[in-house]
Amino acid sequence: MSTQTDATTRDAASPSGQGDAQVTSNPMASTHGSAEQHASHTATSPADTAPDEGVLGRRYRWITIGMSALVLFVAFEAMAVTTVMPVIARELHGTSLYTLAFSGSTAISVVGMVVAGSWCDRRGPSTPLVISVVLFVAGLTIAGLAPNMLVLVAGRLVQGLGGGALTVALYVMVARWYPSRLQPMVFVGFSTAWVIPSLVGPFLAGVVAQTVGWRWIFLGVIVVALLGLLMIRRVLVGIPDERNDDVAWQPSRIVWSVVAASAVLILGFATEFGELLRWITLVVAAVVLAVAVRPLMPRGTLLAARGLPSVLLTRILISGAELAAEVYVPYLLIDRYGLSPAIAGLALTGGAIAWSGGSWVQGKVGSRVSNARWVALGVLSIAVGVAGTTLIAALGLSPWILFGVWIFAGFGMGIALPRLTVLMFGYSNRDDQGFNSSAQAIADAVGAASAVAVAGLVFTSLTAVGGTWPYTAVFAFGTVLTLLALGTATRVGRRR
Known part of the structure; x- marks a missing residue:
């Protein structure tokens, strides 16, 4: 659960037939100004002509297995790196x-998302998918051979570029090549992976x-990645390229994505600055990030406008809250409680299992609970998990209590993210699937990257105080984000 790719590819099953999710066209189509929303696709996909078969039927079998294999290798790398980064x-x-x-x-992944979104709308998701895997493997190689921390960070940046593109390509493949009745089961496959x-x-x-x-955590995963790429080769051969030259590349969006990524990167480096300068940097970077993100998302996202904008803003807040806290959970257990990395990592294991469990539960219950209510319930569970972790750090309680409390955060993410994705699909049409899938992935990335960067500033500033205070402050920051998300979650549905 350590990157935006993790959050989006772990979205699991949820029925798309609830009233607050059934939107046949994007209500923001005339407001965010992207040419991707107004172009028309003429190619016929399996989603248009599929017979009554499942995701492992003849037509979809290798597509489903191939994409799930990619999620599997990303999942292992993410869980492993978060555990051993301290x-x-x-x-x-x-x-x-x-x-x-x-x-x-996570920040640099925004660039990959924007490029992949336009590329998918113009030519289909096949080529972006392959290139994203190649970039991810290159990043793993650099990080695995890094002689110092700066080179390792550079490798992680290359990973992020590939991971961002991979996320969007996977979403577009699901939206374009599966009928709506099968999309929830594809997410079950992602969750199972x-x-x-x-x-x-x-x-x-x-x-x-x-x-x-x-x-070898980085280098060993390369083998899994290459096997996954070989597996989907059979899939990609059977998927024809789709040309839609009416969709413009929108170079301005690429420029804005670079600006947004740069703002977060500078914010991340601010821990190296003096006390006053680092907080000035925070303010300036926040303003630049808000300006840069605005063209990359539907209008009204940062103002929590009802519908799709609030769907995306909720993702920004919960992605930021969960990751800002999660990266410090093993750090706290290793640094303050003296646990080994192997044991500390079990806290993440519990949260991840709960994530999958939450996905399964909301999928099983289905339409008996609306998407909006599922989202609210998920955000509330995340708040319990993060706030509980804050109290454990502040009061110096037993670390074993944290293992149980963190399950609530994972369970809430498993409930909320799939329903937010179904809502996004409901607010989209074929012509803006790439843009909206890109916007959703950007929401995860911006929320996670900026929150982690701010958490790093808070943690560094309080290091001199000592004890568990730096950790307590970081977890408290995550708690504030979840409380804000409780407000935006009330606005994800359509106005009645």
Whole structure:
């Protein structure tokens, strides 16, 4: 659960037939100004002509298996790296760059998302999918061979670029190549692909770091990634390219994505500045980020306008709250409680399993509860998890209590994210699937990256105080974000 890719690819099953999700066209189509929303596709996809078969039927079998394999390798890498990053930072003498290793990767993913969104709308998702995997593998190689923390961060940036593009390409493939009745089951496959990494990833990463070394966590995953790419090759051969030259590249959006990523990167580096300068940097970066993100999302997103804008703003807030707290959970357990990386990683395992469990529960209950109510329930559960972690750190309670409390955060994410995705699909039409999928992924990335960067500033500023106060402040910051999300969650449905 450590990157925006993790959040979006772990969206699991949820019926799309509820009243507050059934929107046949995007109500923001005339407001956000992207040419991607007004172009018309003429190609026929399996989603248009599919017979009555399941996601593992003849027509969809290899597409489903191939995409789930990609999610599997991303999941293992994410769970493993989050677990051992405290060890890596200490060994490479780069503790001050700890949060940048997370926020930088997530920030630069915004550029990959914007490019992939336009590319998918113009040519289909096949080529962006392959290139995204290649970039991700290149980033793994750089990070695994890094001689110092700065080079490792550079590798993480390349990973982020590929991961952002991969997220959008996967979403467009689901939206374009599966009928709506099968889309929830594809998300079940994505969620299931997280189960094994969630069970063994953190513990195995801790064992690998303590035995052969943390570098093999990056280098070893390359093998899994290449196997996944070979598996989907059969899928991609059967998917024809779709040309839609009426969709413009919108270079201005790419420029704005670079500006947004740069603002978060500078914010991540602010931990190296003096006390006054780092807070000035925070204010300036926040303003620049708000200006840069505005053209990348539907109008009214930052103002919590009802409908799709509030769907995206809710994702920004909960993605930021969950990741800002999560990256410091193993850090707290290792640094203050003296647990080994393998044991500390079990906290993430519990949260990840709960994430999958929440996805399964909301999918099983289905239309008996509306999307909007599921979202509110999920956000409330996240708030309980993050606020509970804050109290544990502040009062110095037993670390084993944290293992149980963190389950609420994972369970809430598993409930809320799938329903937010179904709402996004409901507010989209075929011509803006790329834009809206990109906007959703950007929401996850911006929320996660900016929140982690701010958490890093808070943590660094309070390090001199000592004790658990830096951790308490970080978790309290995440709690505030979840409380804001409770407000925006009331506005995700259509006005009655």
